[in-house]
Amino acid sequence: MTTPPNDPSPPTPEPHDAASVSVWLLAEGRHAPDAESLVEDFCRRLNAMGVPLARCVLVLQLLHPQIRSMVYRWRRNGEALETITAPHGSEHSDAYLSSPFAALIEEGAVGMRYPLERMAAPWPYPVLGELRAEGATDYAAMAVLFAGGRRNAISFVTERAGGFSTEDLALLDALLPALGAVLETLALRRLAATVLDTYVGRKTGALILSGDIRRGTGANVRAVLWYCDLRGFTALADRLPREELIALLNGYFESMGDAVERHGGEILKFIGDAMLAIFPFGEEGDETATALRALDAAADALATMAVQNAERAAWGQPTLRCGIALHVGEVMYGNIGSTERLDFTVIGPAVNLVSRIEGLCGRLERTVLTSADFATLVAPGGRHWLDSIGDHPVKGLSGTVAVYELRL
Structure with missing residues (x-):
């Protein structure tokens, strides 16, 4: 039996079984009501597979008249997933330009990994020093690509001694294509609603999306x-x-x-x-x-x-x-x-x-x-x-x- 995306007790997959998570993403994850739900379920499933994920941040670029991107921050400590709206112009801020996400989204980097417990200042990016001070031991960030080359980014942080294993990083990398495909579906769904709300109104947009x-x-x-x-x-x-x-x-x-x-x-x-x-x-x-x-x-x-x-x-x-x-x-x-x-x-x-x-x-x-x-x-x-x-x-x-x- 498959588990709905928001089921509080997803079945435990085999350790580092990328295929089972990819199947879940493509078969059930794409039916998630929004990106917030998908990110939360995805991170919990990684934990259930034995990936020592403590934090995850997704930066999802949008086609929206007011919003440049949405930022989703997940933590394993039970706090609710945090959603941040980044308006147009935020891509020029110092905080963004000095982050790994700018390198992944704006500069074309594919991925990066920093074993924080073996590093010391000066940090390549300020956020790495902040994470190390809070107990993080390893940091990995990767580009999430949409069709047509539109770039997004996701980062993973662990607090386990020794950081991520080679198997952990290989699994995360193997899941990116399926994750990107589902996120693009959710983004397009949101884009359709946004365009209709913006140009014809919320109530009329709902009528059109319902098939009228x-x-x-x-x-x-x-x-x-x-x-x-x-x-x-x-x-x-x-x-x-x-x-x-x-x-x-x-x-x-x-x-x-x-x-x-x-x-x-x-x-x-x-x-x-x-x-x-x-x-x-x-x-x-x-x-x-x-x-x-x-x-x-x-x-x-x-x-x-x-x-x-x-x-x-x-x-x-x-x-x-x-x-x-x-x-x-x-x-x-x-x-x-x-x-x-x-x-x-x-x-x-x-x-x-x-x-x-x-x-x-x-x-x-x-x-x-x-x-x-x-x-x-x-x-x-x-x-x-x-x-x-x-x-x-x-x-x-x-x-x-x-x-x-x-x-x-």
């Missing part, structure tokens, strides 16, 4: 719709350098988007300097709570923008103004597009109306406007107050629309 990728699939969703747009962006785009314009847009979308996601909304798309998002209704009766979360998000976004504007003004840079519209309605949420290019989005009259209401923000010189349907969900005297500002014509509709303003 056919054109025309979708569902009717009742939700609060959010649409925001910058005021005067065209003039800014004409006179600002490209880099400054992109930085300005990123700051604006950060203030809007982060607030929406903090309060349970999901960004659907960025359209130039505009953003469309939804706050789906869940259990029946929570519509007022959802509408209030959308108003909280608007207030938070504008507070963040005010701080950004103060900083920009202090540096003599242009400040930003925006309009935010909130509406409630039923939309079709699904997979729409051509045969080769699809988009998960929402369509329906409610989407058109929320964008038209946002257009009134500029015309009426208001910052946050809502529809009457939205306003009816928010009880007067709550933590936000909406004032009626009358009925107004909007583009594309023959009649007028009643709108309300958030009192800031």
